Amino acid sequence: MGIARRDEVGQRSETVRRANLSAIVRELHLSGPLTRSELVAHTGLTRSAIRGLIGELVSADIVSEEKAEPLGLPGRPSPVVKPNPTATAVLALDILVDSSAAALVGLGGVVMEQVRVDRPRGHFGVDEVIAELAELADTVRKRRPDTDPLIGVGVAVVGMVRRADGFVSMAPNLGWRDVALAERLAEVLGTTAPISIANEADLGALAELRRGVSVSAGDVLFISGEVGVGGGLIVGGEALTGSSGYGGEIGHMPINPAGLSCRCGSVGCWETEVGEEALLRRAGRPPGGGRQAVDDLLRDAAAGMPVALLALEEEGQWLGRGLAGLVNVFNPRQIVLGGLIGRIYPFVAELLERELDRLALPGSRDLVRIVPASLGVDAALLGAAELAFEPLLNDPGAWIGPRRAAALLGAGA
Amino acid sequence: MGIARRDEVGQRSETVRRANLSAIVRELHLSGPLTRSELVAHTGLTRSAIRGLIGELVSADIVSEEKAEPLGLPGRPSPVVKPNPTATAVLALDILVDSSAAALVGLGGVVMEQVRVDRPRGHFGVDEVIAELAELADTVRKRRPDTDPLIGVGVAVVGMVRRADGFVSMAPNLGWRDVALAERLAEVLGTTAPISIANEADLGALAELRRGVSVSAGDVLFISGEVGVGGGLIVGGEALTGSSGYGGEIGHMPINPAGLSCRCGSVGCWETEVGEEALLRRAGRPPGGGRQAVDDLLRDAAAGMPVALLALEEEGQWLGRGLAGLVNVFNPRQIVLGGLIGRIYPFVAELLERELDRLALPGSRDLVRIVPASLGVDAALLGAAELAFEPLLNDPGAWIGPRRAAALLGAGA
DNA sequence: GCCCGATTGTAAGAGTCTGCAACAAACATT
DNA sequence: AATGTTTGTTGCAGACTCTTACAATCGGGC
The missing domain is CATH 3.30.420.40 (ATPase, nucleotide binding domain)
Structure with missing residues (x-):
């Protein structure tokens, strides 16, 4: 985005591992649970490579492996690798013309909890809407405390959003101008997970691309x-x-x-x-x-x-x-x-x-x-979740070392 | 372009080498001759990695190294790596509203030869224009026989072009409809180099992006x-x-x-x-x-x-x-x-x-x-050259083994 | 109930690539 | 001529994946 950086284009061998981890997690996210051998076929990697990478993902709780049911086919059955939704949950929020919603979504697109409240049309103060969102978020998170800590937060807004810092330049349907939404949400949500914000239509498109038509x-x-x-x-x-x-x-x-x-x-x-x-x-x-x-x-x-x-x-x-x-x-x-x-x-x-x-x-x-x-009314909400997953999909490795540490800390507290 | 392939996404360590070769060649193409140490700074790779990669590019004649002039600075002078234009030449053609042109361009964007002929506006038969282009191409190639074999051919046309196969669906300024331009050009140009065709404005934009404003x-x-x-x-x-x-x-x-x-x-x-x-x-x-x-x-x-x-x-x-x-x-x-x-x-x-x-x-x-x-009238022509360079920039490795063999064959014949 | 083929997981060794560190070369300065 | 700076060169280590051989688990047939 923005200025094309021609800096730091050199690749190191670590890049390969990152790309391969990313390919596996992305594949699972888009296609749902797959056997190891299906992953081999989809990614073109060898069995040994898959083995090593899956092992790491399992030990980081991002995915889990289960024994496969015998399918009536000859050959040794391949274990099923499935995303672990609770350890990879994101919080999705949306602010539409006449309603707001919150949802907890796990890797693979599993919606674990969801609430939507209607709101009459018209102009609303920023504080009002943010308080509403915080309450919705609280509701769903209390129902599923096992989803802590969150991987990220994604927000869809009916308005023009600067992606870099989640700044809403204009939202005529809400009567907003120049709102630093990401900052404001960070204050009230009580999570350190990164917050990504984008336009409602952009995220509707993303949702249809990943989960829809x-x-x-x-x-x-x-x-x-x-x-x-x-x-x-x-x-x-x-x-x-x-x-x-x-x-x-x-x-x-x-x-x-x-x-x-x-x-x-x-x-x-x-x-x-x-x-x-x-x-x-x-x-x-x-x-x-x-x-x-x-x-x-x-x-x-x-x-x-x-x-x-x-x-x-x-x-x-x-x-x-x-x-x-x-x-x-x-x-x-x-x-x-x-x-x-x-x-x-x-x-x-x-x-x-x-x-x-x-x-x-x-x-x-x-x-x-x-x-x-x-996808109906929830398109933007699902898109917001997809937006929040993006860092995890691009570099699952970042959640492997540090994430475990964070999880243990959370358990100890 | 087109359907997103989620196949064969697995990366191997060879991928890293390819990406690094690509980064070096692209950097040289865009910025012109650079010293080794500048390349180290631009790519973020280490001196040893650069050394190995440059060595390979030199032995494939894609670039050459020259001793640096002492610059009056302390320290050991770094050799200058410069693209070798004759061994990396592309043929660029354009078909504009009222003129056609051909040029031989080398890596780094060096225009080695160029001819343009005016043509009155109006509708022209496909055969006529293709014959004209063939002649222009012949003219420039005869002046620089050392540029054989060509890396590729790029063509700019005032019309709507399907990129995949160089098919011109419509060119109202020429009176064309449904012309298989790439095929027709392949017949008359007498080269096996791949031919890429695109719209004149698209290539003008590319030229300004690479060489212009x-x-x-x-x-x-x-x-x-x-x-x-x-x-x-x-x-x-x-x-x-x-x-x-x-x-x-x-x-x-x-x-x-x-x-x-x-x-x-x-x-x-x-x-x-x-x-x-x-x-x-x-x-x-x-x-x-x-x-x-x-x-x-x-x-x-x-x-x-x-x-x-x-x-x-x-x-x-x-x-x-x-x-x-x-x-x-x-x-x-x-x-x-x-x-x-x-x-x-x-x-x-x-x-x-x-x-x-x-x-x-x-x-x-x-x-x-x-x-x-x-860039004036020649914008599209320069863009056509850039288009033709693209395969080389994306994977210089492909020209390292096979290309040398081809060059030797050409010398022997 | 046993053997066989098919498919897949497992493990060890090799290959490829880059990073690191020590050393050597080439230059300017004093 | 000595010194400091920058950079190429070289050998070694680390990271990752591929290859190959072997073990495990299934269905089918005798």
Whole structure:
């Protein structure tokens, strides 16, 4: 991220071990429990290498080995290696438009505990929300004290987040500006685990990539539409964050110079044409109705009410127009529609395909597939967990020496 | 690119050697000749490791060592390691709107030979252009027969290119559709070196990143404006190609639903508002005048002619509006303006900054800097060379055993 | 119930790579 | 000419994985 460092590029032989440990843990995290011999096949390492590495992971409590059930196949059965969720737990938090949540998630993506509380829409003080999060976190952690100490904390926020230090530059849906969220959370959470914060749509995209409909896709455009429209971009299997982590604000592409003025200060942004407010306005309904109002509209459309159908058609046209532009710029293989936009997808699916045929460049258009998101409200929460796992996945070795010491200290206290 | 392979991720100790060789060669390619001790400092490797690796590179003729001139400093002088351009030469070709070129470039970016021929604008048969390129290639290669055998061939084309196999899906400025360019070139060039092809703007961005104004920048948006508007995106130090290599077509973002119809079949694409034709139209001049017509317009503007100034102002507003959207989506650190857009930059610089202040999101806007491109017409050609170097930079080891054998064979024949 | 083939874990030795430390070489300064 | 500084050279040790041979555990067939 940011400036490319051409420093310290030299590799040492220790690097190999780190990379191999990382490959094994990542594989287990993504695919779930695997036998040793499956790991041999997946990683290309030899049995002896796997043996040594697994041994180390076992002794650090990151994974455990179990005798395999006989499968009815010839040959010696291979022990099953499974992630040890309690010793590798992360705390995931999210701050959405109208709810907050906390969850404890273990390696492999196992959700051990989860709480979500609704919150009316509107502006909320930073203190208020942080207190709410601290309480949620306390609730889940008290239910599972065996997950201490935590590997990390991941947070999803509806707003623009600078990744390096978890600074929220702007969160219009909450009425926030310039909040040092990571610092504030560190004070109240009572854990020394590192805190990573990112945008809700970015993390929704990550969750779909790891656990949802984008598994095994490398170039994905994820759209999360609620009040505003956010975007998460996966490029070559990795999240596009931009130079400071503010990237992906596709809701603020200028699309209609004759359009309405946007909360961001510009005019005719995409979200003024495809956001929740635009949809309700076109159907002649009052703004601010939230999820309920949109569901009513969709029910009316399903019942054949002309105003509702017309509103959805217009929505679909603007959606298609914006998507075509994004397809031309990113050439993704998959477009994932989440939130509001995922809910209206069934009504506009054919229209969207037609608009892409008409407006997008053939080379890029041909391969792209539009699909609805699969993880629902919890997408960002799961993504926050994935974000928190990242350091462990990249360098499990760091948890092997020191971590044991820390665990023993914790037990002694 | 494409599907993320989670296969064969295991690393062996040979990997380390490969990575270290790669780091050294890449460092020399980017920074030019360096002393051994500078290499030690840059890579973080030890003197003994550097010694072994350099020795291998020398014996493979990829680099050579020379005694250092005494610099007036105490201590034993460190020998200078310099790339050996003739043994590491690539052939770079470009097919632009109104010219074609060929060059022989050696490791380190040394242009050893170069030819460019102009060509009137308009549609040209594939055979015609390929014959032209073959002749240009022949010319430069005959002048430097010592560069045989070539390391690779890189080609820049004004069109949409599928990177995997060098297939040109569309090149409106040439009137091409679905041309298997890599195959066709392989037939006529008479070399077995691998041929890599990419879009002209993408390679312009790469050239600026390696040799121009974006050196040491990690997230860059490069804009190449001629008849159309192309874009090259650098994300985290690497080119964004999209899933098939068609990415970066920022000229075809929809920006004005009430705008003109575009060559691509859509309506109101960005390039219909900021391309050459739009600029001339606004100044009340006939389209198709090419570079000359634009230069006339700029001269008139410099002389204070109101129509010309007004046309440039409108151009700047549309430019700013599009840039603001791209800044919101990509959060780049730098925007590089090339081609037509680079030439008009002096006239719109302040306006652009104002428009960004007004339209882009604060977090992303704050850090971004707009600069004109530095490499001129040859940007794409230099980028094509960089593209062709890539395999050598990534794995110099592959040229160490086999390459020597090939060189000896060539000498014997 | 025993033997055989298949598959996989285990253990020891070898190979490859880099880091470390001591020494030698080449330069400037005094 | 002596001294200090920087850097190449060399030999040894450490870390890691691969190879190879062997033992363990399964199903199937006689």
